[in-house]
Amino acid sequence: MSHLLNQTSNQEIPQNKDHASAHEKSIGETKTAEPNRFSVTDESEDVQWKRLLRESIQTPEQLHDLFGENLDEMKVLEKEFNIRVNPYYASLIKEKNDAIYKQVIPDSMELIKGCCVDDPLSEERDSPVQSITHRYPDRVLFLVAHECAIYCRFCTRKRKVSDASKISLKYLKAGIDYIANHPEVRDIVISGGDPLTLADSRIEYILKSLREIPHVEIIRIGTKIPCVLPQRITKKLVNIIKKYHPVYVNTHFNHPSELTVEAKLACDRLADAGVPIGNQTVLLKGVNDSVEIMRDLMKGLLKMRVRPYYIYQADLVKGTEHFRTDVEKGLEIIRGLRGHISGLAVPHYVIDAPGGGGKIPLLPHYLQSIDEEKVVLRNFNGEVFVYDQPLDVNLMQIANQNNVMLKTVVDGAKTVVDGAKTVVDGAKTVVDGAKTVVDGAKTVVDGAKTVVDGAKTVVDGAKTVVDGAKTVVDGAKTVVDGAKTVVDGAKTVVDGAKTAVDGVKPNGYGG
Ligand code: SF4
DSSP, X not given: XXXXXXXXXXXXXXXXXXXXXXXXXXXXXXXXXXXXXXXBTTBOHHHXXXXXXXXXXXXXXXXXXXXXXXXXXXXXXXXXXXXXXXXXXXXXXOSTTSHHHHHHSOOGGGGOOOSOBSOTTOTGGGOSSTTEEEEETTEEEEEEESOOXXXXXXXXXXXXXXXXXTSOGXXXXXXXXXXXXXXXXXXXXXXXXXXXXXXXXXXXXXXXXXXXXXXXXXXXXXXXXXXXXXXXXXXXXXXXXXXXXXXXEXXXXXXXXXXXXXXXXXXXXXXXXXXXEEEEEEEOTTTTOSHXXXXXXXXXXXXXXXXXXXXXXXXXXXXXXXXXXXXXXXXXXXXXXXXXXXGGGOOEEEEEETTTTEEEEOOOSOEEEEOSSEXXXXXXXXXXXXEEOOOOXXXXXHHHHHHHHHHHHHHHHHHHHHHHHHHHHXXXXXXXXXXXXXXXXXXXXXXXXXXXXXXXXXXXXXXXXXXXXXXXXXXXHHHHHHXXXXXXXXXXXXXXXXXXXXXXXXXXXXX
């Protein structure tokens, strides 16, 4: 932190020597917390957090010496709200006017007179006894401590916080009695100031007293301690808290730079003791008014087992005009979270309505239109979807019965049609069968005819052969007769010759 040393001064920001450079690694980059980070050998856990608180920056002079702030201005601003920055939280400041600095170092803009007021949520109006605000039937806000481990310049309750005359231990008993006498109250939010700045014995007295009231079901502790002085979450304190379950812790981280190894160890201790931890973030201009910062914060919290619960639009608190963003910025941040990171890490964006109207959640325009029949929605990518509204169940029942009847009639008609179709198909089959028989008979007749024709052809052939043979025989006979005639002719010739010869032959020796 020596880079923050005012050049005109020799004073340095009080150092938490145990913290040393641990904060330089955010929890998003750190795999494991060092187990002995909370304590040093020469100092018990209990001594350590008290020392850190005692060594806080608390005066205009220190702010002047450490950061070069204007002394006169700081003196004026101190009157608006006390100053406290403990050494652990101061060690998270990396440079002047960064997100950590702005949350705790006074700014002249606190003097701007805007529309803001001392008690924007009208808590005093609903305060039946000094330490109690009772607005909702079943739950109360119980203010038990005036101190905090830092004093946030944007604090909603700065009209009371750090003022021992307004939140005092002497009002504790009255608060507990009020709760005991109101059986409708089942949920207590213990706040202040920061309740965990009280001594362990005082915290145990409060928890024990509340737990002994039969109708008290839930105890919630509203505390910024895990973020701003995590060393306060000692083993001893955790052992006290876990005796009075169900006890919830609502804590308050505003920036990823606050997610340190120490903060993780504090949250681990609470979570390991069975304490569910929720986080409330205040949307602050110049601190966390960007989607990227909020994404890193919400994702980092979830890794520390802290459930992001609310992002608050800054209340209309006097002296905090410069911290306020417009509401569109909050909606832009929710649009940048919803659908882009796990739903578990997306908190509700709410305005705590001025004048005590309670927390009112705000959503970007996911709902485009709605009527009796359908809801038109836009998702995180800008795509439009339609969701059908539920129908009147009585009408649905009648419609269902009519549907059943209609279905029966339709099914009956269908059966009749199917039957007729079957009959037609049967007749068709019979006709086809008859046709087949006729075709078969025709084929038989044609076959017989072919056989007869064949036989006739054979007979004609045979006859032709016989006639042929007869012709051959007759031919042969003719040939034989011819030959006989030739022979007879030859014989005649021979006889003629013979006769001739006999005619010329001398009697005895003619010649
Ligand atoms: S810790 Fe809470 S109560 Fe205390 S100053 Fe900060 S916001 Fe106010």
